[in-house]
Amino acid sequence: MSELLRVRHLTTSFVTEAGLARAVDDVSMTLVGGETLGIVGESGCGKTVTGLSILRLIDRPGHIADESVIEYQGENLMRLSPAQLRQVRGAEIAMIFQEPTTSLNPVLAVGSQVAEAVRAHRSVSRADARARAIELFQLVGIPDPATRVDDYPHQLSGGMQQRVMIAMALSCNPKILIADEPTTALDVTIQAQILELLVDLKRRLGMAMILITHDLGIVAGVADRVAVMYGGQIVEEADTDRLFRQPAHPYTSALLRAVPRLDKPVVRLATISGTVPPATAWPSACRFHPRCPHVMDRCRAEMPGLAGVGRDHLARCWLTEEPIRSDT
Amino acid sequence: MTPDASPLLSVRHLVKEYRGTAGLWSRPAPLLAVNDVSFDLALGESLGLVGESGSGKTTVARLILRLTEATAGSIRFDGVEVFDLDTRSLRAMRRRIQIVFQDPFGSLNPRMTVGAAVREPIEVHNIAKGTAAAGKVTQLFQEVGLDPSYVDRYPHELSGGQRQRVGIARALSVEPDLLVLDEPVSALDVSVQAQVLNLLLDLRERRGLTYLFIAHDLAVVRHIAHRIIVMYAGRLVETAPAMLAYAEPIHPYTTSLLSAVPVPDPREQRRRIVLRGDMPNPRQPPTGCVFHPRCPHPRKDDRCSAEVPILRELAENRTVACHYAEEPMTAPHSQAARPVN
Numbered sequence: 001m002s003e004l005l006r007v008r009h010l011t012t013s014f015v016t017e018a019g020l021a022r023a024v025d026d027v028s029m030t031l032v033g034g035e036t037l038g039i040v041g042e043s044g045c046g047k048t049v050t051g052l053s054i055l056r057l058i059d060r061p062g063h064i065a066d067e068s069v070i071e072y073q074g075e076n077l078m079r080l081s082p083a084q085l086r087q088v089r090g091a092e093i094a095m096i097f098q099e100p101t102t103s104l105n106p107v108l109a110v111g112s113q114v115a116e117a118v119r120a121h122r123s124v125s126r127a128d129a130r131a132r133a134i135e136l137f138q139l140v141g142i143p144d145p146a147t148r149v150d151d152y153p154h155q156l157s158g159g160m161q162q163r164v165m166i167a168m169a170l171s172c173n174p175k176i177l178i179a180d181e182p183t184t185a186l187d188v189t190i191q192a193q194i195l196e197l198l199v200d201l202k203r204r205l206g207m208a209m210i211l212i213t214h215d216l217g218i219v220a221g222v223a224d225r226v227a228v229m230y231g232g233q234i235v236e237e238a239d240t241d242r243l244f245r246q247p248a249h250p251y252t253s254a255l256l257r258a259v260p261r262l263d264k265p266v267v268r269l270a271t272i273s274g275t276v277p278p279a280t281a282w283p284s285a286c287r288f289h290p291r292c293p294h295v296m297d298r299c300r301a302e303m304p305g306l307a308g309v310g311r312d313h314l315a316r317c318w319l320t321e322e323p324i325r326s327d328t
Numbered sequence: 329m330t331p332d333a334s335p336l337l338s339v340r341h342l343v344k345e346y347r348g349t350a351g352l353w354s355r356p357a358p359l360l361a362v363n364d365v366s367f368d369l370a371l372g373e374s375l376g377l378v379g380e381s382g383s384g385k386t387t388v389a390r391l392i393l394r395l396t397e398a399t400a401g402s403i404r405f406d407g408v409e410v411f412d413l414d415t416r417s418l419r420a421m422r423r424r425i426q427i428v429f430q431d432p433f434g435s436l437n438p439r440m441t442v443g444a445a446v447r448e449p450i451e452v453h454n455i456a457k458g459t460a461a462a463g464k465v466t467q468l469f470q471e472v473g474l475d476p477s478y479v480d481r482y483p484h485e486l487s488g489g490q491r492q493r494v495g496i497a498r499a500l501s502v503e504p505d506l507l508v509l510d511e512p513v514s515a516l517d518v519s520v521q522a523q524v525l526n527l528l529l530d531l532r533e534r535r536g537l538t539y540l541f542i543a544h545d546l547a548v549v550r551h552i553a554h555r556i557i558v559m560y561a562g563r564l565v566e567t568a569p570a571m572l573a574y575a576e577p578i579h580p581y582t583t584s585l586l587s588a589v590p591v592p593d594p595r596e597q598r599r600r601i602v603l604r605g606d607m608p609n610p611r612q613p614p615t616g617c618v619f620h621p622r623c624p625h626p627r628k629d630d631r632c633s634a635e636v637p638i639l640r641e642l643a644e645n646r647t648v649a650c651h652y653a654e655e656p657m658t659a660p661h662s663q664a665a666r667p668v669n
Contacts, residue, residue, distance in 0.1 A: 042517035159605040181562035185379035189542065189603045189622075196602050214518065217590025240594045256592060258522035260547040262574065263591045264600075269526060269551065272519035275487045 002207050003071055005031040005093075005173060005272045006056070012046075012053045012064035021279035023049040023062075025232040031176065036202065038183040038223030040216060040239070042255075046210045046232040047205060051178045054210070055089050072176075082211035089230060091121045099179040100161035104153040110164045111137070111149025117171045141197055153230075166197065168216035169319070172204065180212040193252035216259055220244055225312075228252050231287030234306060238313040248315035251288045284317070294319055334407060334504060335368035336538050337392070342366065344387050346613060352436040357611040365401075369506070374532065374539040376553030376570065378585070380609045383559040385542050388506050392540070393427055394418060399529055405506070417502050423453050424500035426499035429482035434482040442494045443469075443479025449502045463662055464638075468497040471534075473527060485573060489520035496527070500535070508540045513548060525551055545591050550574055555645070561608050561618040567622040567647045578623040578648045578656040599658060617651070627652040 012024040024046045039047045049125055053064050057274035083209060085130040097103050105113055114136055126131070130149065137145030153161055162182060169177060176306040179192060179198060181193035199222060202209050211222055219226050219240065226243045228236040228251065235251040247253040257270035274291045277283055283290050289299040296320050309320040342359065342365040361550060362384040369375050377533050379385040390396040392403055392409060403410040405421060413421060435443050443465055469476045472493040483491055495602045497518045499507060509528070513521040525548065531537060541552045549556065551568075556573040558566045558581065566579040569631030577583045584601040605622045608614050614621050620632040639649040 042519060076567045085472050115333070156440050159606055187607070188546075188585060189380060190606065191590075191602070192602045193604075195590075215590060216592035218594070220592045220594045221590050236446065255518055259592055260522075260525065260545075260551045261591060262378065262547045262550060262589050263593060263596060266551055268529070269522035271522045271526060275489060275520060276517065 003030055003115060004028050004033045005029075006069070006071040006314045007054065009065075010050065010068045010070065012049050012058055012068075013063055014066070015063075016280060017059040018280040019276070022232055022282065024053060025280045025282070027156070027232075029234065030177065031072055031208050031210065033175070033285050034202075034206055034208055034209055035224045036222055038219035038226040039210060039212045039228060039229060040214065040219050040255075041229035042214060042276050044279060045229040046067045046279070047229050048180055050229070051095065051212050052181050055093055055095055056085060057089075057095075059145070060303070061089070068288055086265070087121070090117060090169075090174065091172040091176055093176040093178065094172070094174040095178040095180065096162070096165045097271050098184045099118070100158065100165045100185075101153065103165055104161060109150050109152055110156065111151075114149070114171060117168045130270045132171065133167070136171060137164075139170065139201070140164075140167045141193075142167070143149075149257075157190075158186050159193060162186065162194055163197070167196075170201065170205070174207065175212065177202070178210045178212070179212070182198060182211075184213070191253055197233070198222070200224065215246075215263075216256065228255075231277065232281050233287065233316065234314075235316045236288060238310075242313055243266065243309065246313075246319045248292050248313065248320050250292050250319070251289075251319050262302075286316070336371040336373075336406060337369040337540070338402075338404040339388075339392070339403045340404075342388065342389055342391060342403065343399045344384070344396065345399040359610045360562050360613070362391065365404055365559070365562075365564050367557050367564065367567060369538060371505070371538055372536055373555065374541055374553050376549035377542045378399075378541060378544070378549055379558065379559035380544055380585075380607060381569075382561065383608060384562040385559050387515060388511055388559075389427065389510050389540065389542055392508060393422070393425060402498060419453075423502045424504050424507065425506045426502065426504040427508040427510060428492075428495050428499050428512050430514050433483060433488075434489065435495060436498075438483055441482055442486065442491075443481075445483075445494060446479075446497045446501050449498060453502050455502060464501065466496075468501055469625070471500070471531070472497045473487045473523075478567070487520070488516050489523060492516065492524055495525070496524075496531070500531070503593040505539075506538045508542070510542045511544070512541075512544065514545065528552060546574075546586060551659050558585070558607065561610065562649075563618055563649065565619065567639075571647055576656070578642065578646070578653050579619075579650050580623050580657055581619050583657050584622075585626060594652065601657075617649070625650075626651055627655060627658055641650065649659045 008028045010024055010027040014021045014023055023202060027050055041047045052058055055270045058064055068078055075285055081320050114133040118129040118132045133149050134145045137148055142148050142160060183194050201289045213219060223240050226240050227234045230251050236252045247256060254272045259268060261303050270290050285301055286299040289295045304318045306317050308313045309315045343363055344362040346359040346361055348358055350356045376399060377385050391398045446468055446664045447461050450456050450464055456464050465479060466476045474493050515522050541549060545622045553570045556568055556570050557564055560581050566582045577586055584603050587598060592612050601624050603622045608618060616635050617632040617637050637649045637651045641647050641648045642653055
């Protein structure tokens with residue numbers, strides 16, 4: 001598969017009252033056609049800002065460092081003019097968010113909003129755009145699409161609203177869909193529906209997907225590859241199966257042991273001491289060192305690089321000669 | 329767990345109806361948020377109340393605390409009818425039942441230091457005053473794993489996990505018997521969630537507390553609850569000892585809900601049931617079984633859309649509201665190891 005997206009040294013900072021926050025710090029990743037990359041991490045780790053930065057959706061007081069490279073099919077999006085960028089957003093790379101309610105205009109029928117998205121990128125008549133909206137509603141499994149297009153957002157359930165957002169995102173057949181916590185606001189049974197839909201659409205339309213989530217269960221079921229973020233950096237990246245079987249970074253293995261699960265006997269949960277540090281005060285050297293059960297002097301003095309620890313498996317840890325098992 | 333002869337909390341035929349307000353073009357339609365709910369909670373027991381949004385689980389909590397008045401039914405706490413209490417007795421009862429909310433930021437006064445927030449109920453309920461009260465606050469901070477030097481901080485200066493610890497310390501300050509925990513860890517990150525769950529387990533052990541643990545996350549509930557009750561669209565659909573509810577669910581909703589929980593194991597080979605449709609409109613609930621429009625049970629038939637299934641006892645401590653409870657669907661976790669608690 002060809003490289004679709006190549007991100008190198010992505011650094012995004014925000015000026016805050018508490019000082020400069022390097023929310024995303026030197027993140028590099030590659031996405032090939034048709035694959036699903038999961039980005040997991042706890043709140044404040046930089047996963048959402050990474051997603052927004054790829055589309056350059058960062059406003060002041062935020063800033064993407066000039067040396068960051070966001071290459072989409074060989075073209076560096078950092079060098080595009082605002083007009084050129086608009087042709088990429090939505091048409092080539094689309095994004096959906098956690099709260100469909102806040103992304104939809106409450107006083108406009110949902111079908112018109114989807115039609116508007118179609119017309120933003122294609123010169124088609126209003127009638128054709130509406131027909132396309134109905135077709136998209138059908139695609140995302142909205143029952144009775146010809147009627148639902150005239151509904152207002154409040155007339156739809158949370159799950160249906162998220163389907164509308166997905167329809168809008170797919171309106172121009174994007175090659176990449178960035179889904180930022182697309183099911184976090186939904187109930188478990190509705191979450192299962194939306195995840196099933198995303199997996200199905202991705203396969204049918206041949207899209208690649210970046211799935212941003214805090215839920216390790218969701219990435220396990222959906223992603224081909226996983227990047228774990230902590231402190232604005234990628235701390236581990238591997239094939240999904242390998243990441244869950246042989247996590248190399250102490251943060252990843254601690255996270256896996258801290259999740260209450262349905263498929264294992266009930267045991268006392270492992271905890272990670274302390275909390276996620278704020279982006280204005282990342283710890284020096286290894287950012288996980290204050291919470292790491294395996295901390296060594298070197299971890300306090302020097303930041304480890306993201307290094308290979310196995311086939312297509314990277315980890316940012318001084319300990320990685322001896323990977324730590326998550327479950328024994 | 330063998331329940332005592334008289335439970336600490338006994339809920340019978342609880343109903344909460346919200347009268348609809350007439351819109352410009354619509355007639356008022358009543359909404360049954362809680363529809364004929366009955367359950368017992370034994371002293372020292374942890375009961376998990378599980379359901380999705382609109383199930384009525386939070387309304388049940390509010391009714392128990394009398395933060396909302398019930399339309400019908402009875403709630404007996406330690407043998408006393410809660411709905412009959414006068415203001416004075418209600419205050420005494422509220423000392424014995426405390427609640428911890430999902431978002432401690434929303435339940436703490438932003439202008440009050442967290443030390444003062446924990447101290448307030450101690451003084452209001454005349455438990456201690458002056459230096460004795462201050463000493464109690466220090467001791468509570470230590471008990472919930474907070475540095476006592478944090479007493480002078482404001483809620484915004486603490487992390488989500490620390491604020492939830494303050495919420496728990498405040499609830500414990502009046503030495504309650506029953507703690508109603510309404511989604512206490514849902515707003516927390518995984519690593520912090522584990523800390524708070526372990527704290528709740530330790531406190532239960534140390535203080536002999538009784539928990540009503542309300543949550544939508546079945547994996548979280550499994551770590552705390554001895555027994556589970558499942559609600560759907562205002563009704564109780566299944567009650568069972570936790571071990572059995574997870575290993576051998578009977579109601580098709582419980583089975584589907586369990587199968588929908590993502591498991592952090594890419595090799596996991598479960599039978600997944602993806603329910604179609606949405607939660608029913610509470611103002612126009614389906615006829616018969618409230619779950620029938622979404623039910624994946626192969627035996628579903630006309631009886632399900634015509635007749636409301638009553639919650640009936642199938643075995644000791646096991647009740648299910650399903651016409652076909654004798655022929656349950658295959659459990660998604662039938663091979664899962666049994667819990668050890």
